[in-house]
Amino acid sequence: xxxxxxxxxxxxxxxxxxxxxxxxxxxxxxxxxxxxxxxxxxxxxxxxxxxxxxxxxxxxxxxxxxxxxxxxxxxxxxxxxxxxxxxxxxxxxxxxxxxxxxxxxxxxxxxxxxxxxxxxxxxxxxxxxxxxxxxxxxxxxxxxxxxxxxxxxxxxxxxxxxxxxxxxxxxxxxxxxxxxxxxxxxxxxxxxxxxxxxxxxxxxxxxxxxxxxxxxxxxxxxxxxxxxxxxxxxxxxxxxxxxxxxxxxxxxxxxxxxxxxxxxxxxxxxxxxxxxxxxxxxxxxxxxxxxxxxxxxxxxxxxxxxxxxxxxxxxxxxxxxxxxxxxxxxxxxxxxxxxxxxxxxxxxxxxxxxxxxxxxxxxxxxxxxxxxxxxxxxxxxxxxxxxxx
Amino acid sequence: xxxxxxxxxxxxxxxxxxxxxxxxxxxxxxxxxxxxxxxxxxxxxxxxxxxxxxxxxxxxxxxxxxxxxxxxxxxxxxxxxxxxxxxxxxxx
Numbered sequence: 001x002x003x004x005x006x007x008x009x010x011x012x013x014x015x016x017x018x019x020x021x022x023x024x025x026x027x028x029x030x031x032x033x034x035x036x037x038x039x040x041x042x043x044x045x046x047x048x049x050x051x052x053x054x055x056x057x058x059x060x061x062x063x064x065x066x067x068x069x070x071x072x073x074x075x076x077x078x079x080x081x082x083x084x085x086x087x088x089x090x091x092x093x094x095x096x097x098x099x100x101x102x103x104x105x106x107x108x109x110x111x112x113x114x115x116x117x118x119x120x121x122x123x124x125x126x127x128x129x130x131x132x133x134x135x136x137x138x139x140x141x142x143x144x145x146x147x148x149x150x151x152x153x154x155x156x157x158x159x160x161x162x163x164x165x166x167x168x169x170x171x172x173x174x175x176x177x178x179x180x181x182x183x184x185x186x187x188x189x190x191x192x193x194x195x196x197x198x199x200x201x202x203x204x205x206x207x208x209x210x211x212x213x214x215x216x217x218x219x220x221x222x223x224x225x226x227x228x229x230x231x232x233x234x235x236x237x238x239x240x241x242x243x244x245x246x247x248x249x250x251x252x253x254x255x256x257x258x259x260x261x262x263x264x265x266x267x268x269x270x271x272x273x274x275x276x277x278x279x280x281x282x283x284x285x286x287x288x289x290x291x292x293x294x295x296x297x298x299x300x301x302x303x304x305x306x307x308x309x310x311x312x313x314x315x316x317x318x319x320x321x322x323x324x325x326x327x328x329x330x331x332x333x334x335x336x337x338x339x340x341x342x343x344x345x346x347x348x349x350x351x352x353x354x355x356x357x358x359x360x361x362x363x364x365x366x367x368x369x370x371x372x373x374x375x376x377x378x379x380x381x382x383x384x385x386x387x388x389x
Numbered sequence: 390x391x392x393x394x395x396x397x398x399x400x401x402x403x404x405x406x407x408x409x410x411x412x413x414x415x416x417x418x419x420x421x422x423x424x425x426x427x428x429x430x431x432x433x434x435x436x437x438x439x440x441x442x443x444x445x446x447x448x449x450x451x452x453x454x455x456x457x458x459x460x461x462x463x464x465x466x467x468x469x470x471x472x473x474x475x476x477x478x479x480x481x
Contacts, residue, residue, distance in 0.1 A: 078435075079446050079479050080398075080444065080446045080447055080476040080477065080479065081398070081399070081435035081436075081444065081447070081476075082434070082435060082438060082444050097401070097402070097431065098402065098431060098435065099402060099430060099431030099434060102434065104434070104439050105439045106439075107439060107440075107441075109439070110440060111439065111440070112438035112439040112440050112442070113438075113439070
Protein backbone atom coordinates (compact mmCIF):
# COMPACT_ATOMS: atom_id res chain seq x y z
CA UNK A 1 0.00 0.00 0.00
CA UNK A 2 1.09 3.58 -0.54
CA UNK A 3 -0.09 6.88 0.84
CA UNK A 4 -3.31 7.88 -0.84
CA UNK A 5 -3.22 10.56 -3.51
CA UNK A 6 -5.83 13.30 -3.54
CA UNK A 7 -8.48 13.07 -6.20
CA UNK A 8 -10.73 15.82 -7.40
CA UNK A 9 -14.12 14.29 -8.04
CA UNK A 10 -15.37 15.01 -11.56
CA UNK A 11 -18.10 13.59 -13.73
CA UNK A 12 -15.39 12.14 -15.97
CA UNK A 13 -13.75 10.17 -13.18
CA UNK A 14 -17.12 9.04 -11.89
CA UNK A 15 -18.06 7.77 -15.31
CA UNK A 16 -14.89 5.72 -15.46
CA UNK A 17 -15.69 4.32 -12.05
CA UNK A 18 -19.00 2.93 -13.13
CA UNK A 19 -17.30 0.90 -15.82
CA UNK A 20 -14.50 -0.23 -13.55
CA UNK A 21 -14.07 -3.70 -12.16
CA UNK A 22 -14.26 -4.49 -8.48
CA UNK A 23 -12.87 -1.76 -6.25
CA UNK A 24 -12.14 -1.54 -2.55
CA UNK A 25 -13.37 1.51 -0.70
CA UNK A 26 -12.49 2.80 2.74
CA UNK A 27 -14.83 5.31 4.34
CA UNK A 28 -13.23 7.52 6.95
CA UNK A 29 -15.27 9.61 9.36
CA UNK A 30 -13.52 12.42 11.16
CA UNK A 31 -14.43 15.26 13.48
CA UNK A 32 -14.44 17.62 10.51
CA UNK A 33 -15.92 15.60 7.69
CA UNK A 34 -15.70 12.31 5.81
CA UNK A 35 -13.15 11.05 3.32
CA UNK A 36 -13.52 8.26 0.77
CA UNK A 37 -10.54 6.20 -0.39
CA UNK A 38 -10.69 3.91 -3.39
CA UNK A 39 -8.34 1.33 -4.81
CA UNK A 40 -8.39 -1.57 -7.20
CA UNK A 41 -8.40 -5.07 -5.81
CA UNK A 42 -4.63 -5.04 -5.25
CA UNK A 43 -5.12 -2.24 -2.66
CA UNK A 44 -1.63 -0.94 -3.40
CA UNK A 45 -2.56 2.58 -4.50
CA UNK A 46 -5.39 4.62 -3.07
CA UNK A 47 -7.13 7.76 -4.22
CA UNK A 48 -8.81 9.91 -1.61
CA UNK A 49 -11.52 12.52 -1.92
CA UNK A 50 -13.12 14.74 0.66
CA UNK A 51 -13.87 16.19 3.01
CA UNK A 52 -17.54 15.55 2.59
CA UNK A 53 -19.69 17.51 5.10
CA UNK A 54 -16.89 19.94 5.79
CA UNK A 55 -16.76 20.91 9.46
CA UNK A 56 -19.24 18.26 10.57
CA UNK A 57 -18.38 15.26 12.76
CA UNK A 58 -19.02 11.95 10.99
CA UNK A 59 -19.23 9.19 13.57
CA UNK A 60 -21.01 6.58 11.44
CA UNK A 61 -20.69 5.44 7.84
CA UNK A 62 -21.98 2.47 5.88
CA UNK A 63 -21.67 1.22 2.34
CA UNK A 64 -24.61 -1.04 1.54
CA UNK A 65 -24.68 -3.31 -1.48
CA UNK A 66 -27.75 -5.33 -0.62
CA UNK A 67 -30.64 -5.45 -3.05
CA UNK A 68 -28.49 -4.43 -6.02
CA UNK A 69 -27.69 -1.00 -4.55
CA UNK A 70 -24.36 0.69 -4.12
CA UNK A 71 -25.44 3.16 -1.47
CA UNK A 72 -23.39 5.07 1.06
CA UNK A 73 -24.88 6.33 4.32
CA UNK A 74 -23.19 8.99 6.44
CA UNK A 75 -24.16 10.40 9.82
CA UNK A 76 -23.03 14.02 9.69
CA UNK A 77 -23.35 16.13 12.81
CA UNK A 78 -23.06 19.88 12.65
CA UNK A 79 -22.19 21.52 15.94
CA UNK A 80 -24.65 24.27 15.05
CA UNK A 81 -27.43 22.56 13.15
CA UNK A 82 -27.55 19.10 14.64
CA UNK A 83 -27.32 15.55 13.30
CA UNK A 84 -28.45 14.37 9.88
CA UNK A 85 -28.38 11.10 7.98
CA UNK A 86 -27.16 11.60 4.42
CA UNK A 87 -27.38 9.15 1.54
CA UNK A 88 -25.39 8.90 -1.69
CA UNK A 89 -25.93 6.55 -4.62
CA UNK A 90 -22.81 7.75 -6.45
CA UNK A 91 -20.08 7.27 -3.84
CA UNK A 92 -20.29 10.77 -2.48
CA UNK A 93 -20.50 12.76 -5.73
CA UNK A 94 -23.91 13.92 -4.51
CA UNK A 95 -25.68 13.54 -1.17
CA UNK A 96 -29.31 13.68 -0.13
CA UNK A 97 -30.65 16.85 1.49
CA UNK A 98 -30.30 17.18 5.27
CA UNK A 99 -34.06 17.05 5.80
CA UNK A 100 -34.45 13.68 4.05
CA UNK A 101 -34.05 10.39 5.91
CA UNK A 102 -34.60 12.12 9.25
CA UNK A 103 -33.76 10.10 12.35
CA UNK A 104 -35.79 11.84 15.04
CA UNK A 105 -37.60 10.90 18.20
CA UNK A 106 -41.36 11.40 18.21
CA UNK A 107 -42.42 14.58 19.99
CA UNK A 108 -43.85 12.68 22.96
CA UNK A 109 -40.54 10.87 23.64
CA UNK A 110 -39.12 13.95 25.35
CA UNK A 111 -35.72 13.30 23.81
CA UNK A 112 -33.69 14.70 20.95
CA UNK A 113 -31.12 12.84 18.86
CA UNK A 114 -27.73 14.32 19.71
CA UNK A 115 -25.70 12.07 17.44
CA UNK A 116 -25.99 8.98 15.25
CA UNK A 117 -23.27 6.59 16.42
CA UNK A 118 -23.91 3.59 14.23
CA UNK A 119 -25.56 2.76 10.90
CA UNK A 120 -26.02 -0.96 10.39
CA UNK A 121 -27.35 -2.86 7.41
CA UNK A 122 -29.91 -5.50 8.35
CA UNK A 123 -29.71 -9.10 7.28
CA UNK A 124 -28.86 -9.86 3.65
CA UNK A 125 -32.29 -11.41 3.30
CA UNK A 126 -33.91 -8.09 4.34
CA UNK A 127 -32.27 -5.57 2.00
CA UNK A 128 -34.57 -2.71 2.96
CA UNK A 129 -33.92 -3.03 6.70
CA UNK A 130 -31.40 -0.72 8.35
CA UNK A 131 -30.69 0.28 11.92
CA UNK A 132 -29.21 3.33 13.58
CA UNK A 133 -27.83 3.50 17.09
CA UNK A 134 -28.05 7.00 18.53
CA UNK A 135 -27.27 9.23 21.47
CA UNK A 136 -29.10 9.31 23.87
CA UNK A 137 -29.10 5.53 23.72
CA UNK A 138 -31.83 4.29 21.42
CA UNK A 139 -32.19 2.03 18.42
CA UNK A 140 -33.94 3.26 15.27
CA UNK A 141 -35.17 0.96 12.53
CA UNK A 142 -35.99 1.56 8.90
CA UNK A 143 -37.88 -0.94 6.76
CA UNK A 144 -37.86 1.12 3.57
CA UNK A 145 -34.19 1.43 2.78
CA UNK A 146 -33.61 4.37 5.09
CA UNK A 147 -36.42 6.61 3.89
CA UNK A 148 -38.20 6.65 7.24
CA UNK A 149 -37.10 5.70 10.74
CA UNK A 150 -38.86 4.65 13.92
CA UNK A 151 -37.40 4.13 17.38
CA UNK A 152 -37.51 0.62 18.83
CA UNK A 153 -40.12 0.94 21.56
CA UNK A 154 -38.87 -2.02 23.58
CA UNK A 155 -35.61 -0.21 24.26
CA UNK A 156 -37.09 3.28 24.29
CA UNK A 157 -39.34 2.35 27.19
CA UNK A 158 -37.04 -0.18 28.87
CA UNK A 159 -37.26 -0.17 32.65
CA UNK A 160 -33.47 0.21 32.89
CA UNK A 161 -33.38 3.21 30.56
CA UNK A 162 -33.53 5.93 33.27
CA UNK A 163 -30.41 4.43 34.88
CA UNK A 164 -28.21 4.32 31.78
CA UNK A 165 -25.48 6.91 32.24
CA UNK A 166 -23.26 8.67 29.71
CA UNK A 167 -19.61 7.72 29.40
CA UNK A 168 -16.92 10.07 28.18
CA UNK A 169 -18.38 10.20 24.68
CA UNK A 170 -22.01 10.56 25.70
CA UNK A 171 -24.81 8.06 26.33
CA UNK A 172 -24.71 6.17 23.08
CA UNK A 173 -25.95 2.96 21.53
CA UNK A 174 -22.98 2.11 19.32
CA UNK A 175 -23.15 -1.58 18.47
CA UNK A 176 -25.81 -3.57 16.62
CA UNK A 177 -25.37 -7.31 16.02
CA UNK A 178 -27.83 -9.73 14.35
CA UNK A 179 -28.32 -13.43 14.29
CA UNK A 180 -28.20 -14.13 10.54
CA UNK A 181 -30.35 -17.22 10.91
CA UNK A 182 -32.82 -16.32 13.64
CA UNK A 183 -34.70 -13.17 12.67
CA UNK A 184 -36.03 -12.82 16.18
CA UNK A 185 -32.60 -12.39 17.74
CA UNK A 186 -30.40 -9.33 17.85
CA UNK A 187 -28.07 -7.67 20.31
CA UNK A 188 -27.06 -4.09 21.02
CA UNK A 189 -24.41 -2.51 23.22
CA UNK A 190 -24.26 0.90 24.79
CA UNK A 191 -22.00 3.06 26.89
CA UNK A 192 -22.99 2.91 29.59
CA UNK A 193 -25.73 0.37 29.98
CA UNK A 194 -23.98 -2.67 28.57
CA UNK A 195 -25.24 -5.44 26.34
CA UNK A 196 -28.94 -6.10 25.70
CA UNK A 197 -30.40 -8.94 23.64
CA UNK A 198 -33.79 -9.44 22.11
CA UNK A 199 -35.14 -12.88 21.23
CA UNK A 200 -38.52 -11.69 20.01
CA UNK A 201 -37.72 -9.44 17.10
CA UNK A 202 -37.01 -6.37 19.22
CA UNK A 203 -40.19 -6.35 21.28
CA UNK A 204 -38.38 -6.95 24.55
CA UNK A 205 -34.76 -6.77 25.65
CA UNK A 206 -32.80 -8.44 28.46
CA UNK A 207 -29.49 -7.22 29.87
CA UNK A 208 -26.75 -9.73 29.02
CA UNK A 209 -23.69 -8.68 31.04
CA UNK A 210 -22.98 -11.60 33.38
CA UNK A 211 -19.23 -11.69 33.93
CA UNK A 212 -18.52 -8.23 32.50
CA UNK A 213 -16.75 -5.92 34.91
CA UNK A 214 -17.80 -2.38 35.82
CA UNK A 215 -14.46 -1.12 37.09
CA UNK A 216 -15.90 2.27 37.95
CA UNK A 217 -18.32 0.84 40.56
CA UNK A 218 -17.65 0.12 44.24
CA UNK A 219 -15.87 -3.24 44.58
CA UNK A 220 -18.87 -5.20 45.82
CA UNK A 221 -20.96 -3.93 42.88
CA UNK A 222 -18.51 -4.49 40.03
CA UNK A 223 -20.60 -7.13 38.26
CA UNK A 224 -24.08 -5.57 38.03
CA UNK A 225 -26.91 -6.79 35.84
CA UNK A 226 -26.45 -3.71 33.66
CA UNK A 227 -24.60 -0.41 33.65
CA UNK A 228 -21.32 -1.67 32.19
CA UNK A 229 -19.43 0.54 29.79
CA UNK A 230 -19.14 -1.83 26.85
CA UNK A 231 -17.09 -0.32 24.04
CA UNK A 232 -17.62 -2.79 21.20
CA UNK A 233 -19.01 -6.27 20.46
CA UNK A 234 -18.24 -8.28 17.31
CA UNK A 235 -19.07 -11.72 15.98
CA UNK A 236 -18.69 -13.75 12.82
CA UNK A 237 -21.89 -14.49 10.88
CA UNK A 238 -20.67 -18.03 10.38
CA UNK A 239 -20.62 -18.55 14.12
CA UNK A 240 -22.99 -15.90 15.40
CA UNK A 241 -23.50 -17.14 18.96
CA UNK A 242 -19.86 -16.57 19.82
CA UNK A 243 -19.29 -12.93 20.67
CA UNK A 244 -16.18 -10.93 21.49
CA UNK A 245 -16.38 -7.83 23.67
CA UNK A 246 -14.00 -4.94 24.29
CA UNK A 247 -14.98 -3.35 27.57
CA UNK A 248 -14.01 -0.25 29.47
CA UNK A 249 -11.43 -2.45 31.22
CA UNK A 250 -11.94 -6.02 30.16
CA UNK A 251 -11.71 -8.27 27.13
CA UNK A 252 -14.31 -11.01 26.94
CA UNK A 253 -15.80 -13.82 24.90
CA UNK A 254 -19.24 -15.34 25.09
CA UNK A 255 -20.13 -18.69 23.56
CA UNK A 256 -23.83 -18.49 24.30
CA UNK A 257 -25.08 -15.28 22.70
CA UNK A 258 -24.11 -13.19 25.70
CA UNK A 259 -25.68 -15.28 28.45
CA UNK A 260 -22.24 -15.47 30.04
CA UNK A 261 -18.89 -13.76 29.40
CA UNK A 262 -15.36 -15.01 30.09
CA UNK A 263 -12.10 -13.10 30.31
CA UNK A 264 -9.78 -13.53 27.31
CA UNK A 265 -7.18 -10.85 28.09
CA UNK A 266 -4.38 -13.36 27.58
CA UNK A 267 -1.13 -11.62 26.77
CA UNK A 268 -2.31 -8.12 25.95
CA UNK A 269 -0.51 -5.10 27.42
CA UNK A 270 -3.83 -3.65 28.63
CA UNK A 271 -7.39 -4.90 28.60
CA UNK A 272 -8.63 -1.36 28.16
CA UNK A 273 -9.47 -0.27 24.64
CA UNK A 274 -12.18 0.76 22.27
CA UNK A 275 -11.77 -0.78 18.83
CA UNK A 276 -12.46 -4.40 17.97
CA UNK A 277 -12.83 -6.00 14.55
CA UNK A 278 -13.75 -9.51 13.44
CA UNK A 279 -11.82 -11.15 10.63
CA UNK A 280 -14.18 -11.38 7.65
CA UNK A 281 -13.52 -15.06 6.94
CA UNK A 282 -12.15 -16.65 10.10
CA UNK A 283 -14.42 -16.85 13.16
CA UNK A 284 -11.40 -17.42 15.43
CA UNK A 285 -9.56 -14.24 14.42
CA UNK A 286 -10.18 -10.87 16.04
CA UNK A 287 -8.24 -7.58 16.04
CA UNK A 288 -8.00 -5.01 18.84
CA UNK A 289 -5.88 -1.96 19.68
CA UNK A 290 -5.10 -1.96 23.42
CA UNK A 291 -5.04 1.40 25.16
CA UNK A 292 -3.08 2.03 28.34
CA UNK A 293 -5.85 3.25 30.65
CA UNK A 294 -9.03 5.24 30.92
CA UNK A 295 -7.07 8.07 32.50
CA UNK A 296 -4.35 7.86 29.84
CA UNK A 297 -5.97 7.01 26.53
CA UNK A 298 -2.85 6.26 24.53
CA UNK A 299 -1.19 3.15 23.17
CA UNK A 300 0.88 1.38 25.89
CA UNK A 301 4.61 2.06 25.96
CA UNK A 302 4.05 4.64 23.21
CA UNK A 303 3.98 1.81 20.64
CA UNK A 304 1.21 1.62 18.09
CA UNK A 305 0.30 -2.07 18.08
CA UNK A 306 -2.68 -3.91 16.71
CA UNK A 307 -3.20 -7.19 18.55
CA UNK A 308 -4.63 -10.23 16.86
CA UNK A 309 -5.90 -13.51 18.18
CA UNK A 310 -6.24 -16.47 15.83
CA UNK A 311 -7.60 -18.83 18.46
CA UNK A 312 -10.64 -16.96 19.74
CA UNK A 313 -8.80 -15.18 22.53
CA UNK A 314 -6.61 -17.94 23.99
CA UNK A 315 -3.61 -15.81 23.02
CA UNK A 316 -2.93 -12.48 21.32
CA UNK A 317 0.04 -11.37 19.23
CA UNK A 318 1.15 -7.81 18.43
CA UNK A 319 1.19 -6.70 14.80
CA UNK A 320 3.77 -3.95 14.41
CA UNK A 321 5.49 -4.08 11.02
CA UNK A 322 5.14 -0.64 9.49
CA UNK A 323 3.61 0.93 12.61
CA UNK A 324 5.51 3.47 14.78
CA UNK A 325 7.07 1.78 17.78
CA UNK A 326 8.28 4.79 19.70
CA UNK A 327 6.73 8.10 20.71
CA UNK A 328 3.35 6.91 19.45
CA UNK A 329 0.80 8.22 21.93
CA UNK A 330 -2.15 7.22 19.78
CA UNK A 331 -5.76 6.31 20.40
CA UNK A 332 -8.05 4.33 18.12
CA UNK A 333 -11.76 4.74 18.82
CA UNK A 334 -14.48 2.11 18.84
CA UNK A 335 -15.50 2.33 15.19
CA UNK A 336 -12.12 3.24 13.75
CA UNK A 337 -10.92 -0.32 13.03
CA UNK A 338 -12.30 -2.20 10.03
CA UNK A 339 -11.72 -5.12 7.69
CA UNK A 340 -12.58 -5.52 4.04
CA UNK A 341 -13.91 -8.75 2.60
CA UNK A 342 -11.11 -9.57 0.18
CA UNK A 343 -8.89 -12.62 0.60
CA UNK A 344 -6.39 -11.96 2.06
CA UNK A 345 -8.35 -9.50 4.12
CA UNK A 346 -7.44 -5.85 4.33
CA UNK A 347 -7.40 -4.31 7.81
CA UNK A 348 -7.64 -0.54 8.33
CA UNK A 349 -7.63 1.80 11.28
CA UNK A 350 -7.54 5.51 12.00
CA UNK A 351 -6.18 7.41 14.96
CA UNK A 352 -7.32 10.41 16.92
CA UNK A 353 -4.25 12.16 15.56
CA UNK A 354 -5.52 11.81 11.99
CA UNK A 355 -3.38 8.96 10.71
CA UNK A 356 -4.92 6.23 8.59
CA UNK A 357 -3.16 2.87 8.32
CA UNK A 358 -3.94 -0.10 6.13
CA UNK A 359 -2.77 -3.67 5.76
CA UNK A 360 -3.47 -5.83 2.75
CA UNK A 361 -2.04 -8.96 4.33
CA UNK A 362 -4.35 -9.35 7.32
CA UNK A 363 -2.19 -7.23 9.60
CA UNK A 364 1.23 -8.76 8.92
CA UNK A 365 2.45 -5.40 7.59
CA UNK A 366 1.04 -1.89 7.56
CA UNK A 367 1.26 1.23 5.43
CA UNK A 368 0.26 4.76 6.33
CA UNK A 369 -2.48 5.66 3.85
CA UNK A 370 -3.03 9.21 5.07
CA UNK A 371 -1.73 11.60 7.67
CA UNK A 372 -2.89 15.00 8.82
CA UNK A 373 -6.58 14.20 8.63
CA UNK A 374 -8.83 15.59 11.35
CA UNK A 375 -9.28 13.27 14.34
CA UNK A 376 -10.59 9.96 12.97
CA UNK A 377 -13.65 8.55 14.70
CA UNK A 378 -14.90 6.00 12.18
CA UNK A 379 -13.42 3.69 9.53
CA UNK A 380 -15.62 1.43 7.40
CA UNK A 381 -15.06 -0.55 4.24
CA UNK A 382 -16.99 -1.52 1.16
CA UNK A 383 -16.71 -2.91 -2.28
CA UNK A 384 -18.00 -1.48 -5.53
CA UNK A 385 -18.13 -2.74 -9.07
CA UNK A 386 -18.62 -6.20 -10.48
CA UNK A 387 -19.38 -8.80 -7.85
CA UNK A 388 -19.75 -6.28 -5.05
CA UNK A 389 -23.32 -7.18 -4.15
CA UNK B 390 -45.84 40.28 8.98
CA UNK B 391 -42.98 38.88 11.04
CA UNK B 392 -39.77 38.33 9.11
CA UNK B 393 -37.59 35.32 9.88
CA UNK B 394 -34.05 35.75 8.58
CA UNK B 395 -32.07 32.57 8.02
CA UNK B 396 -28.31 32.10 7.70
CA UNK B 397 -26.91 31.22 4.28
CA UNK B 398 -26.29 27.62 5.28
CA UNK B 399 -30.03 27.07 5.77
CA UNK B 400 -31.19 28.75 2.56
CA UNK B 401 -30.99 25.45 0.70
CA UNK B 402 -33.59 24.16 3.16
CA UNK B 403 -35.82 27.09 2.31
CA UNK B 404 -35.98 27.15 -1.49
CA UNK B 405 -32.75 29.18 -1.63
CA UNK B 406 -34.47 32.10 0.11
CA UNK B 407 -32.84 33.83 3.04
CA UNK B 408 -36.02 34.96 4.74
CA UNK B 409 -39.53 33.77 5.50
CA UNK B 410 -42.59 35.87 6.24
CA UNK B 411 -44.61 34.52 9.13
CA UNK B 412 -48.18 35.41 10.01
CA UNK B 413 -48.30 38.28 12.49
CA UNK B 414 -50.80 36.38 14.64
CA UNK B 415 -47.72 34.73 16.20
CA UNK B 416 -47.38 36.10 19.71
CA UNK B 417 -43.96 34.76 20.65
CA UNK B 418 -40.64 33.76 19.11
CA UNK B 419 -41.59 30.15 19.78
CA UNK B 420 -44.84 30.59 17.81
CA UNK B 421 -42.91 32.06 14.88
CA UNK B 422 -40.28 29.31 14.84
CA UNK B 423 -42.95 26.63 15.10
CA UNK B 424 -44.74 28.28 12.18
CA UNK B 425 -41.54 27.76 10.20
CA UNK B 426 -42.02 24.01 10.47
CA UNK B 427 -45.01 24.24 8.13
CA UNK B 428 -43.22 26.43 5.60
CA UNK B 429 -39.76 24.98 5.71
CA UNK B 430 -39.51 21.87 7.85
CA UNK B 431 -35.87 21.25 6.92
CA UNK B 432 -34.80 24.65 8.19
CA UNK B 433 -36.98 24.30 11.28
CA UNK B 434 -35.39 20.97 12.20
CA UNK B 435 -31.92 22.44 11.93
CA UNK B 436 -32.80 25.29 14.28
CA UNK B 437 -34.88 23.35 16.82
CA UNK B 438 -34.62 19.80 18.15
CA UNK B 439 -37.41 17.29 18.68
CA UNK B 440 -38.18 18.71 22.12
CA UNK B 441 -38.87 22.09 20.63
CA UNK B 442 -35.71 23.66 22.00
CA UNK B 443 -33.42 25.92 20.02
CA UNK B 444 -30.21 23.99 19.42
CA UNK B 445 -27.41 24.80 21.84
CA UNK B 446 -25.12 26.48 19.34
CA UNK B 447 -27.77 28.52 17.57
CA UNK B 448 -28.64 32.06 18.55
CA UNK B 449 -31.99 33.71 17.85
CA UNK B 450 -32.37 37.48 17.93
CA UNK B 451 -35.53 39.60 17.97
CA UNK B 452 -34.89 43.04 16.52
CA UNK B 453 -31.24 42.55 17.38
CA UNK B 454 -31.70 41.26 20.94
CA UNK B 455 -30.63 37.70 21.80
CA UNK B 456 -33.65 35.82 23.19
CA UNK B 457 -31.39 34.00 25.67
CA UNK B 458 -31.25 37.33 27.52
CA UNK B 459 -34.92 38.06 27.06
CA UNK B 460 -37.56 35.45 27.73
CA UNK B 461 -36.36 32.64 25.49
CA UNK B 462 -38.97 31.19 23.17
CA UNK B 463 -41.63 32.99 25.19
CA UNK B 464 -40.21 36.37 24.15
CA UNK B 465 -43.13 38.34 22.69
CA UNK B 466 -43.01 39.56 19.09
CA UNK B 467 -45.02 42.23 17.38
CA UNK B 468 -46.28 42.34 13.84
CA UNK B 469 -43.29 44.01 12.25
CA UNK B 470 -40.60 42.14 14.17
CA UNK B 471 -37.51 40.68 12.56
CA UNK B 472 -36.29 37.38 13.98
CA UNK B 473 -32.72 36.54 12.98
CA UNK B 474 -31.15 33.09 13.28
CA UNK B 475 -27.34 33.00 13.47
CA UNK B 476 -24.80 30.27 14.23
CA UNK B 477 -23.28 30.84 17.67
CA UNK B 478 -19.60 31.15 18.48
CA UNK B 479 -18.50 27.54 17.95
CA UNK B 480 -17.70 25.31 15.04
CA UNK B 481 -16.12 22.17 13.72
